[in-house]
Amino acid sequence: MLTGQEYKDSLKDGRKVYFAGRQIEDFATEPALGVPMQVAADGYDKHYSAEPGAVNPLIDGPRSPEELRDKIPVLMEMDLLLNVTYQSLMTLLVAAPRIEGVAPQFVERIHAYVADAKARDIRITECITDSKGNRSKHPADQDDPDSYVRVVDRGPDGVVIRGAKMHISAAALGHDLMVMPTKNMKPGEEDWAICAAVPVNAPGVHITNTTYHPYGRDERDHPTSARESVPDSMCIFDDVFVPNERIFLDGQAAQAAVFAHSLGLWERLGGTAFMVEQADELVGLAQLIAEANGTAKISHIREKIDEMMIHATLLRAGLEAALLHAHETPDGYFYPDDMYTNVTKFQGAAQFSKMVRHLHEIAGGAVLTAPSMSDFDNETLRPYLEKYMSTGDGVSGEYRTKLFHAIRDTTADAYGGWHHVTNIQSGGGLFAQRLVTRRHYDMTRAKSLALKAAGLAGD
Amino acid sequence: MLTGQEYKDSLKDGRKVYFAGRQIEDFATEPALGVPMQVAADGYDKHYSAEPGAVNPLIDGPRSPEELRDKIPVLMEMDLLLNVTYQSLMTLLVAAPRIEGVAPQFVERIHAYVADAKARDIRITECITDSKGNRSKHPADQDDPDSYVRVVDRGPDGVVIRGAKMHISAAALGHDLMVMPTKNMKPGEEDWAICAAVPVNAPGVHITNTTYHPYGRDERDHPTSARESVPDSMCIFDDVFVPNERIFLDGQAAQAAVFAHSLGLWERLGGTAFMVEQADELVGLAQLIAEANGTAKISHIREKIDEMMIHATLLRAGLEAALLHAHETPDGYFYPDDMYTNVTKFQGAAQFSKMVRHLHEIAGGAVLTAPSMSDFDNETLRPYLEKYMSTGDGVSGEYRTKLFHAIRDTTADAYGGWHHVTNIQSGGGLFAQRLVTRRHYDMTRAKSLALKAAGLAGD
């Protein structure tokens, strides 16, 4: 296993990473990359074992409904990079039996890759969304055939791929990019049916970074984003060679979606659990700021908090139902129910902005205008700020100011915007959740209830 | 046990029942009473056993989470009068140990009453909501002290009560009225702390009836309400004598709410399960009418049905979570979790009218204007109606017309209005559900999440 320092050193491997138009050699010099790198390094140190042959124990799939449930607090504590690594390896393991029949040669490679990745203690990020070009056309029909990542050359030792993948969280901070198709391909689109593990420093890989990290601002004014924000990347594959042992699908158009579907099983649990946790956090912020403002007993404030609690509890019910109806893969792994998970995500995403609106209405305008913690450092200002940000009754100015910063940082500043969009877009957008529901809902039963109501039950 | 006919005969006992301003002697002459009486009679016949000493087996509380879950389809099949009888008896049994310490004399009476009620196979309805007078005043402070049912006289053999109870479903069709206080009373309000079983034909009892039954209309145009609607009553107690053996609480102001709370445990499961079933039924109606109209593949129609499915599934998740987190009474009965049940009811009630709006938009104006089934009986009209209500493709005019009637009957006619209001008001209105949530939600955990987000976790 690697220590945090060994991890950080491992990133100096010639990778082509860009931020704000500049290529970055040493991430430590660039807080938007350096801070999340340090968070990942802390994760390494937390799980480090010097024992030879040790592997990270968290990277194991749940083997029973109870293990599935116990996994939730573990996922909540993991750093993002470890979490996506876990998801990537589970994705491969669960996909393997599904492609065994049509393309048996890949199964052995998968098991070898997983064993090696565990042994080397690497971090892996998932590359799914293509640049896509015109959304109304198929990969093979695009003006630019590279709109979806594809194989442009094949040789005895491997293939050459070209294209770009979008919205890759923490891509620059991992070791491998797990490239997989976003959907099933049609006959004639074999070149777009490629799944492979590409080292971040492979020649031809270029990684841009956008960030919601508060670099250049006082971290105390951004108590959550300074800790949790990771950069999002576009990963460009400019004729990148991938050796055979890292190729897990190549040309099986009808199986192209197997990996993305498998990933969905593992991605979902953490995503839903996070959404439930986030809803509870919003309730807590609302209650604390109402108490600090002296408004916690005002009727219309209480009712808004009531609605936030009802929302959070409804999401939790969705998670509970998904766990209760867990399903088992052929290999004996357990994953939460698709239908309940999707419905929960839909509800959470659709109502998020209304809950935030309630929080903002409860908190008041100081969400935007509370002084910076650095203003509290100023000897002239500090007494004024303590005096005027306090509301009496033992509510200190600094305490109340920190609450405003937490609210602003998570809901009304850059990282809040990130949440707004991510809640909607993760898992494919609200529309995708509708489609999943449409597929899984028991319409036959619903129709029979309706026929009975119409006195047509015999029909 | 009683046969259906014996039950019907048993109602001719001198009771004072009114409908449309007239006192009704023979319910069979008045469809608004006669039809639901027949439904109850069918329930008797269904469960009848001639074996001596037989009792209805459905009237037993669940003794494990599995029995609780298995109870749901049973409740869905029961007629309403049997259902409320079951609830009434369970209410008494579960309340008994809660009042044992303060008023032990009532416990023995309860057990004797329950045994007798089972043996006689009677039906019991619950009388909770008082006429209430001014909602902002307590019982003892009302202009009229009878605004809440109270004891106006006490003797060695029993008490005399006065007042009125509102919104009593099927009161005129049962044998006993289970009168209980709607809430805890304050010191000095002992006279309002009265719980007792009053025979429907006791002197001084008067029962008005309002109905959403389609009497005087073609029952085929009201396929659901003609079968399921029962009258709602105001039960007036004009100095009614109640003998001691039928009194289960008298003067214990601080325990006045025990019975209503106990009832809540049993009422809730059926109420929530019904709401989930209703949501699925609406989905089924929407899908069937869209198919019959030839619009099931139109994008905006599909999306509305998607939203209805998501709604139904979210409610089902709430029910699942409530069952998963079932609680046990001291006597070993199992009931669903308060918090999840309330949240589910809130969501179901709050969103019901929006789901109905979707259904109406999908179905179109013929919800209102589809011809009556009696028009189909007319030899001149029938060929026209078959021709013009059909949409081709094997969708017959009569089939499609029946779907419109089912939609109208359950959502856009009298009984639909009844659903709109009942979904909101049952269990105390949306506001009551907020209060329950407020009481049960784990705010401590939510606050600690918020403090952590604010970097104040140590505080």
Added chain:
Amino acid sequence: MLTGQEYKDSLKDGRKVYFAGRQIEDFATEPALGVPMQVAADGYDKHYSAEPGAVNPLIDGPRSPEELRDKIPVLMEMDLLLNVTYQSLMTLLVAAPRIEGVAPQFVERIHAYVADAKARDIRITECITDSKGNRSKHPADQDDPDSYVRVVDRGPDGVVIRGAKMHISAAALGHDLMVMPTKNMKPGEEDWAICAAVPVNAPGVHITNTTYHPYGRDERDHPTSARESVPDSMCIFDDVFVPNERIFLDGQAAQAAVFAHSLGLWERLGGTAFMVEQADELVGLAQLIAEANGTAKISHIREKIDEMMIHATLLRAGLEAALLHAHETPDGYFYPDDMYTNVTKFQGAAQFSKMVRHLHEIAGGAVLTAPSMSDFDNETLRPYLEKYMSTGDGVSGEYRTKLFHAIRDTTADAYGGWHHVTNIQSGGGLFAQRLVTRRHYDMTRAKSLALKAAGLAGD
């Protein structure tokens, strides 16, 4: 002009009208038809003038924005049958110049028909919506070519039409049916491009009736529907001959929609004005019942009423904007702006059920269970009802009961359901309103604002 009695006599003209499967000869014997007939008769008496050559002065289109605005209270007072007659004549007059170029022969007929209709003081209803068959196919492509009303034969003196029209309010109570196509036709669909005035008693015309009138119930329990509900009809045209002088379009496929569009101009004002009035009425009911319940000062009750007021005012703003931006036809008639009217209807329809939910939550369960006014007639019951429906403070039991009946009748009983569906479906459903908005919104301006925000204003 006709007196009310003359009008009633005029309906005994051999027309084939059906209700509940029976053909009805004398409407006075059937309250569902007789009561609205009497309302129409009262309208005749109200405007009657014995002066020779007198015509109803209300039937005149607005000639200025001020007249347009002044028309609103007039429309609110008119009975429905007079209102649709007014709309029908204005529809013809405004359509005339639009078809003059392509089919000049019809213009003269229109003017003659309008003059005659005024002189004879007849009532005219509009027949637009066809039975339609499969919604995804054009008229000529239907399994049954009669799915849209069409000409099946032509002779020197007139044409023969066949088909059925749906959702015709008060068809059985007028003298003429104004048949017009629902949309433009394609080349080859000339036979479906037919506009004509058909006498109700023409051979081959059959009229079914469905009703939301509370026939067979106590009218006092239905204070609004007993007065305002009119029957809706399916009008069947079984090879009906129409003489030339009553044909206003025949075969001009590309002009088929001219009449329906023209009608839209006149229909819209009343519809929107009614919706605004209805929203204010709901506010008033909410406030009155809250006061009667003693809850008008409770915070969550007030907030719900606030929301209802905001809703009503927003609708009124939409009406004001539509009037402010009135447009003029080539002939100098003024009609309200399409865009603002549609947006107002959309908002009113989309939010109606939520406002009703607020009202129900404010009012409480007695919306459903308040005793009938006929119960108040019963000498035994009346004192009880007065006592227990009162809330003290001078709120009499009867007064409060009447408020509950008004709320139930307009929102939670049959006629309430009619409103729910009609608000959604009138003017073509929410989806139709979207399409109109899409057509009229100034997207060019919106795009230029967006380009400016993106720093792309020069593009």
Added chain:
Amino acid sequence: MLTGQEYKDSLKDGRKVYFAGRQIEDFATEPALGVPMQVAADGYDKHYSAEPGAVNPLIDGPRSPEELRDKIPVLMEMDLLLNVTYQSLMTLLVAAPRIEGVAPQFVERIHAYVADAKARDIRITECITDSKGNRSKHPADQDDPDSYVRVVDRGPDGVVIRGAKMHISAAALGHDLMVMPTKNMKPGEEDWAICAAVPVNAPGVHITNTTYHPYGRDERDHPTSARESVPDSMCIFDDVFVPNERIFLDGQAAQAAVFAHSLGLWERLGGTAFMVEQADELVGLAQLIAEANGTAKISHIREKIDEMMIHATLLRAGLEAALLHAHETPDGYFYPDDMYTNVTKFQGAAQFSKMVRHLHEIAGGAVLTAPSMSDFDNETLRPYLEKYMSTGDGVSGEYRTKLFHAIRDTTADAYGGWHHVTNIQSGGGLFAQRLVTRRHYDMTRAKSLALKAAGLAGD
């Protein structure tokens, strides 16, 4: 009048302004202050006239409904600092006659001050919201009497004030702070009834700054906020002396709210007009990005844009109604109707986050992850970005990327969060808008409609 440069020089007057904990001497060195200073300077240059005695012509109140309407595009073009200066002067002029009766000495001072301010061409910001302490207590009852700004000393030449004002936009960039009470005071609270113009550089004034300006980021990635964001301030008054000629109210507790109410008249028009404009801008962004993504014809995308158009049009209707029903002050100034303005603000604020959710769902995840414009500057990256951000069909990668930046900057980044909160909080929060509606709505008319519906019209 002043040139831009003279304005910038005028700010170097010893004022105590802080940013990020540091006192700032030269704003030009600090982009968060320097950029908005330059925007204000550009405003000076735009209106500059060298003519002696010239004054800015924009600073004049509307004298007719037409002038009121014409003022809207003028306000949309003004820089914020000029806008609030205009509002401040109009506030004083309109307040003057309202205090003339009780405190005539202030009227003359007001006119002198306004004339001087125009002549010196200064910029004035408004200081209303106090730090407030515990929201449930009155000013005189707070633990800290300085929770509301108050007079702590009075002398022959002036008064000394103490306290803090919150949420002051651009305070550090103007010349005078117009301090006024936030509400009416009670007897005994005369010291809190103080209105005065305080120079920003008066001894004892300290001004903190928080900003949503993208300082330290590439301005091209923030096309709107880089131009429009101004800092918000807390203005601390630590025993600041104000000479008599700058005091416009002192001790008239019952008139304390006159200035805030007067300000409301002028603030409102711009606020509402901006909200309407913002709604149209969101529509434009949605349409442009849908076109660029190739999704503009997909049904569910179109429907979301429809809803956004309907929303924007409904807001515009509210503005139109407010202008149509403009009111006149005693002095002949025209201001928009309170009721319609408030309803429009409520609707705009309440629905804003839903409209943004639609926009985000239409745009997709690249709202968050589109590469920076500085990445386009990189010679290696540029061809990749052009290739993969393009969607073919002439949609260039740079063009589409700029749209994403505009969407992110205005809705999903820091400045987007500022909009979210400001839309809710400006004008006092959604709850304040409810209260205004409650005050102005014609409840008498609504009740009479309800009584009529209940058949109680005579009561």
